Amino acid sequence: MKKVTIVGAGLVGSLQAVYMAKRGWQVEVFERRPDLRKAEIDAGRSINLVVARHGWKSLEEAGIADEIRKLTIPVYGRMIHDEKGDTNFQPYSVKGKAIHSVSRSGLNAKLMDCAEQYQNVKFHFSERCSDVDLNNATAIFENSETGKQTNISADLIIGADGAYSEVRHRMMMTDRFNYSQQYIEHGYKEIHFPPNDDGTPKMQQDALHIWPRKNYMLMGLSNLDGGFTGTLFFPFESDGWSFGSIKTENDVTRFFEEVFPDAIPLIPNFAEQYFANPTSSLVIVRCYPWTYKNVMLIGDAAHAIVPFYGEGMNCGFEDCFVFDQLMDEFDEDLNRVLPEYGKSRKPNGDAIADLSMRNFIEMRDLVADPQFVLRKKIEAKIYAQYPEKWIPLYSQVKFTDIPYSEALKEGQRQDEIMKKILRKDGIMENWDSEDVEREILEMI
Numbered sequence: 001m002k003k004v005t006i007v008g009a010g011l012v013g014s015l016q017a018v019y020m021a022k023r024g025w026q027v028e029v030f031e032r033r034p035d036l037r038k039a040e041i042d043a044g045r046s047i048n049l050v051v052a053r054h055g056w057k058s059l060e061e062a063g064i065a066d067e068i069r070k071l072t073i074p075v076y077g078r079m080i081h082d083e084k085g086d087t088n089f090q091p092y093s094v095k096g097k098a099i100h101s102v103s104r105s106g107l108n109a110k111l112m113d114c115a116e117q118y119q120n121v122k123f124h125f126s127e128r129c130s131d132v133d134l135n136n137a138t139a140i141f142e143n144s145e146t147g148k149q150t151n152i153s154a155d156l157i158i159g160a161d162g163a164y165s166e167v168r169h170r171m172m173m174t175d176r177f178n179y180s181q182q183y184i185e186h187g188y189k190e191i192h193f194p195p196n197d198d199g200t201p202k203m204q205q206d207a208l209h210i211w212p213r214k215n216y217m218l219m220g221l222s223n224l225d226g227g228f229t230g231t232l233f234f235p236f237e238s239d240g241w242s243f244g245s246i247k248t249e250n251d252v253t254r255f256f257e258e259v260f261p262d263a264i265p266l267i268p269n270f271a272e273q274y275f276a277n278p279t280s281s282l283v284i285v286r287c288y289p290w291t292y293k294n295v296m297l298i299g300d301a302a303h304a305i306v307p308f309y310g311e312g313m314n315c316g317f318e319d320c321f322v323f324d325q326l327m328d329e330f331d332e333d334l335n336r337v338l339p340e341y342g343k344s345r346k347p348n349g350d351a352i353a354d355l356s357m358r359n360f361i362e363m364r365d366l367v368a369d370p371q372f373v374l375r376k377k378i379e380a381k382i383y384a385q386y387p388e389k390w391i392p393l394y395s396q397v398k399f400t401d402i403p404y405s406e407a408l409k410e411g412q413r414q415d416e417i418m419k420k421i422l423r424k425d426g427i428m429e430n431w432d433s434e435d436v437e438r439e440i441l442e443m444i
């Protein structure tokens with residue numbers, strides 16, 4: 001039986017364990033943390049996540065989508081909260097499509113359970129990978145409780161150990177390995193919105209709530225318990241409000257009163273949470289090649305991106321799916337599968353990194369901009385009438401499995417067309433006219 005060592009039992013490592021188990025490999029997964037299903041630990045950086053089409057396709061192929069779907073809440077659009085406290089719902093799709101909110105720890109636990117249903121899978125916890133011998137596909141693990149070191153050899157090592165990957169770190173020491181890491185000027189802080197005392201939600205549950213405020217924004221995504229995970233995306237330093245400028249409870253109260261007044265009744269202890277919860281940074285990691293001999297990177301280890309499209313995990317899940325397809329195509333010949341895997345996924349990892357930064361600007365600045373809202377209306381109309389000719393970029397990314405690299409290119413082409421249309425005199429009044437429609441069709 002062929003042996004695979006997976007480093008990291010996060011979201012992607014656990015799904016990859018399912019895929020490899022189905023192939024009949026002997027799968028050993030080593031995770032540096034204790035088992036999150038047993039220990040009361042923070043299961044990661046964000047309390048909930050969005051699953052969308054690229055992710056669903058990969059879960060379906062692994063045969064576990066129905067199990068996962070039970071843990072999710074559908075989200076049909078954005079609810080924009082303006083400075084006056086007024087709200088405006090913008091559906092994601094004219095076709096009533098939804099993305100799905102899920103608890104990170106609940107999802108991670110379920111993925112591990114799914115993998116463990118296979119006899120040929122074993123998880124090892126509190127085992128930190130401290131080194132990898134790339135030439136011999138041997139990984140060294142250190143047990144954080146006993147201090148014991150173990151050397152594990154396999155036919156394949158999969159580094160699914162996240163944005164600060166140890167496996168990648170070792171690959172960086174090889175010749176011609178390209179690597180870049182960029183911290184953006186914004187970080188984030190989670191702030192929990194509790195449900196009402198009777199467990200009912202305080203806001204509409206099937207919407208992603210956004211308080212866009214140009215240089216920063218607050219977001220709320222629903223949890224199964226009726227509460228919401230709020231995330232404040234905020235610059236570390238700036239001339240206006242920033243993490244750096246808020247030093248006291250008084251500052252944070254003034255900040256909320258000034259910019260998020262309608263959120264205050266929803267989060268009674270916001271000031272306390274602001275100081276109690278950690279501030280986290282956001283990093284973009286690009287590297288290549290993703291494979292070296294019989295060692296490969298997957299998920300955030302290969303492509304860490306900013307979270308503004310909610311696609312990091314979805315993209316990582318798709319890595320698992322594509323790798324599996326290539327294993328079929330090349331009859332598990334790793335000499336052919338591994339280079340092909342890197343070559344086919346890298347452009348998509350890069351594209352979703354670019355798309356994610358672009359969506360940050362869209363979310364924090366544009367959703368409140370009348371020109372942006374008009375563009376969405378025009379696009380929705382064209383999409384409804386000519387779905388084979390025009391799929392809005394957001395729908396391409398979230399509701400289709402069009403490769404991210406193609407979606408990015410198509411999005412740029414759509415931008416050019418819409419720029420011309422939005423410059424037309426009287427477009428605010430005539431956007432629905434036959435003339436405008438004809439002009440767009442000609443440009444397509």
Ligand SMILES: Cc1cc2nc3c(=O)[nH]c(=O)nc-3n(C[C@H](O)[C@H](O)[C@H](O)COP(=O)(O)OP(=O)(O)OC[C@H]3O[C@@H](n4cnc5c(N)ncnc54)[C@H](O)[C@@H]3O)c2cc1C
Binds near residue numbers: 044129130165300310
């Ligand atoms: C605020 C925020 C919101 C997000 N929202 C979304 C979203 O809505 N949708 C979406 O698709 N993505 C989202 N993402 C991205 C998503 O969290 C990541 O893309 C995803 O977690 C990547 O999974 P992974 O398994 O590759 O890495 P990770 O989840 O980081 O898992 C890596 C695992 O490896 C373990 N590990 C690390 N080092 C070692 C070592 N040396 N030895 C052994 N084990 C090790 C870690 O403990 C961890 O369990 C969000 C990210 C953030 C920060």
